[in-house]
Amino acid sequence: MNTVDAVVVGAGPGGSCAAAVIARAGYRVALLERGPSPGSKNMYGGVVYPRMLDALYPRWWEEAPVQRWVTRRSTMVLTDTQAVTLDMRTSNWGRPPYNGATAYRPDFDAWLAGKAEADGAELLCATTATGLLRHGSRIVGVTTDRPDGELLAPVVVACDGVNSFLAKEAGLHSPVDASNYTLGVKETLRLGRDVIDERFGVRDREGVDIEILGVTGGVNGGGFLYTNLDTVSVGVVLKLTHLAAQQQRPEELIAHLKSHPAIAPLVEGGELEEYSAHLIPEAGVSMMPQLATDGMLVVGDAAAMCLAAGIWLEGVNFAMASGMYAGEAIVEALTAGDMSAVGLAGYERRLERSFVLQDHRKLRNVPGLVLSDRVQHQYPQMIANTVERMFRVDNPLPKPGLRRIFTEERRRAGVKVRDLARDAWTGLRGLG
């Protein structure tokens, strides 16, 4: 039986950051990954925000496997025939220290795990943690599917992603509720670098991040479109329980998005390079598990720390940050020799003080708002019709006032003033 100071399960962004911090402090840490290489099981929309890495790997941008630097962000509201887009560009994000970048997860996660290895972590790929080892109520290691299977450690870090069987086995999650999850499916389409530059109006390594609302038919959800160097990632995120009820297949909903008059010209001709799927924990704080117990911490998606709230789809940064904080708390606890939940309390303290829990608290009601029936099925039509009429020339009629158009369109969409005011308040409070 092997003994280390800490076992980190899952070499995603959360696990690699946790392992790096622990290894740097001189402790022996094993980083287990069930895939043949880090990132091979991981799929996401496509943009990482690596600001957290400034502390761990200054000038990370000189070596991170980036596809394009995001310098243009759009939010699109679609109906079957219309599109209203809020589009912002800044060349400031196209130079150091940058903001967001598109990257393939098999590249990015493998690079980050390699950094943890360089810091001294022992990476064990093709190794699935199959369960927890306990001593009384304390967690003291994991079993794996390797022949010499068991790994003992005073602390286990569950960075094992959205399905986290380890956190569930430890009893830290409430009973699983399918309505807290969305299913993401995506196509990576090869278009060629020049075609992408031209269609999306970018140069060099500039890239585009587009979030899309109103295109998932009867299924509540959203769409996304991101530019890689010579491919685009296009996909949809779908409320799992609605998908089941609506009898619509995920790949059909991608096809629906791709055929929209505002999207088709951007993606047509693209050759499918890979089709992929993954779950998202969508409900934020309301589904978060207990984050610490004797001998164990839960990090990243395993703790539902992904922020999926309409214009935000961020999880990698939350995982990296929570991984780093878990690592720091564990170093403290190892130094003090107390691996109980009390000894590990530095983890939650750090999360509370940082964006991880503060953003989640502030935006607590936004995921529900974005996936609500009004935002999904009534507002897109109301917004698009209002804007269309604002710009329509109806001569010989004079231009109607915006207030009148809006009131008419609000009524046509069946939206009550009271509901609109309440939703606007929820949205603004999230932003404020």
Next chain:
Amino acid sequence: MPDPDASRPERWPDISFEDRMATTVFDVHERAHIDVDSSVCDGCSTQRCVVVCPANLFVPTAEGGIVFNYEQCFECGACYLVCNEEGAITWTYPEGGHGVVFRRS
């Protein structure tokens, strides 16, 4: 009358579901990591797995049952979350190093 579609450039190659799945790499292990108890499925009224599985691995039979094949599975977990009947799906990860291998995700 000429077919109006004939001259239109092909927007994206029409792709069969089989070809779609062939774009993803799977290093299949001989052990099935997901087990579906079709005798439980026989009594299922919703068959939500059939719609939800992005890899389309749950195939309804004419007799109202389900045929399942684990080989091209994304290991996403959607099926066990939406499954209607207790005990129909036993869900585990494949042996370490096996299963789906994403490259461009």
